[in-house]
Amino acid sequence: PQHDQTLFEERHLRYITPLGKGNFGSVELCRYDPLGDNTGELVAVKKLQPNKQSTQEDFQKEVNTLSVLHCDYIVKYRGVCYSMGRLSMSLVMEYLPYGSLIGYLENNRQNVNTRRMLLFASQICKGMEYLQSLRYVHRDLAARNILVASESLVKIADFGLAKIIPLDKEYYRVTQPGESPIFWYAPESISESRFSHKSDVWSFGVVLHELFSYCDMNCNPKRLYMQEIGHHVQGPSISMHLANILKTNWRLSAPPHCPPKVYSLMMQCWAYNFDERPCFSSLGNQIEIIMQDDRE
Numbered sequence: 001p002q003h004d005q006t007l008f009e010e011r012h013l014r015y016i017t018p019l020g021k022g023n024f025g026s027v028e029l030c031r032y033d034p035l036g037d038n039t040g041e042l043v044a045v046k047k048l049q050p051n052k053q054s055t056q057e058d059f060q061k062e063v064n065t066l067s068v069l070h071c072d073y074i075v076k077y078r079g080v081c082y083s084m085g086r087l088s089m090s091l092v093m094e095y096l097p098y099g100s101l102i103g104y105l106e107n108n109r110q111n112v113n114t115r116r117m118l119l120f121a122s123q124i125c126k127g128m129e130y131l132q133s134l135r136y137v138h139r140d141l142a143a144r145n146i147l148v149a150s151e152s153l154v155k156i157a158d159f160g161l162a163k164i165i166p167l168d169k170e171y172y173r174v175t176q177p178g179e180s181p182i183f184w185y186a187p188e189s190i191s192e193s194r195f196s197h198k199s200d201v202w203s204f205g206v207v208l209h210e211l212f213s214y215c216d217m218n219c220n221p222k223r224l225y226m227q228e229i230g231h232h233v234q235g236p237s238i239s240m241h242l243a244n245i246l247k248t249n250w251r252l253s254a255p256p257h258c259p260p261k262v263y264s265l266m267m268q269c270w271a272y273n274f275d276e277r278p279c280f281s282s283l284g285n286q287i288e289i290i291m292q293d294d295r296e
């Protein structure tokens with residue numbers, strides 16, 4: 001391109017509609033239209049919430065993270081947009097028209113069969129394998145953070161909580177866990193704030209559960225865990241109760257009509273000891289085998 005395509009000028013960024021709120025910010029649908037004739041491309045623009053200065057550097061890290069990831073199964077980085085005068089910077093990403101996996105499954109329940117869910121699961125696995133190859137842990141793998149690019153392609157997004165594992169360690173310890181999605185967390189992440197590729201594998205098991213529950217809000221992980229813990233339990237003691245039931249080997253039950261082989265995958269991901277959990281490449285292989293057997 002005649003000029004650096006990763007720099008978007010704010011004056012050409014036409015706001016269209018809000019898409020949602022993620023970690024550290026809100027995301028809007030915009031058209032980048034330098035010719036001013038509505039022929040420009042649609043993009044998703046993530047802005048940092050201005051009142052949270054402390055996360056300016058976290059946001060910069062998210063931008064840096066996404067800018068080095070090149071994988072078919074990870075939402076594409078397009079560039080950044082610096083607002084005139086203000087310090088603020090926005091992250092520009094490709095816009096995926098089908099939206100998040102949760103909305104897609106809720107609206108397309110009737111025509112998403114087991115084969116398609118397994119295809120989506122294998123794509124998420126491949127995206128996570130790629131992330132792992134760069135020593136990244138996502139730390140927020142959940143159906144809400146998976147985007148649907150087409151009827152047959154999903155992508156991992158929202159790297160607001162992603163961290164690089166230091167070269168001399170096999171895990172990342174978080175100091176101040178903020179708004180933690182504890183119902184997607186492995187036991188060691190709940191009790192020791194310890195994150196690794198194997199804690200991402202635990203979360204992947206929860207994503208499998210969401211997938212095979214069609215992201216039905218009546219049986220989402222938080223609701224199912226709170227039923228077991230007791231709705232009277234409030235606030236910080238929830239994580240202690242959650243850690244306890246996981247320690248006594250209570251696990252989410254199989255979603256309705258979930259193939260036994262798929263539930264067995266989830267249970268492998270939910271091994272209490274992280275070194276007993278499969279790696280993403282093994283999970284990917286097991287999913288491919290189930291897809292071949294599944295003559296649906």
Ligand SMILES: CC(C)(Nc1nc(-c2c[nH]c3ncc(Cl)cc23)ncc1F)C(=O)NCC(F)(F)F
Nearest residue numbers: 019020021022027044095096099100145157158
């Ligand atoms: C916060 C935000 C906006 N939420 C949503 N994005 C999109 C949505 C729809 N199309 C999109 N194309 C690109 C991007 Cl980054 C988001 C969307 N659709 C619905 C959302 F709630 C988001 O970023 N969610 C995390 C993600 F799903 F992306 F992992």
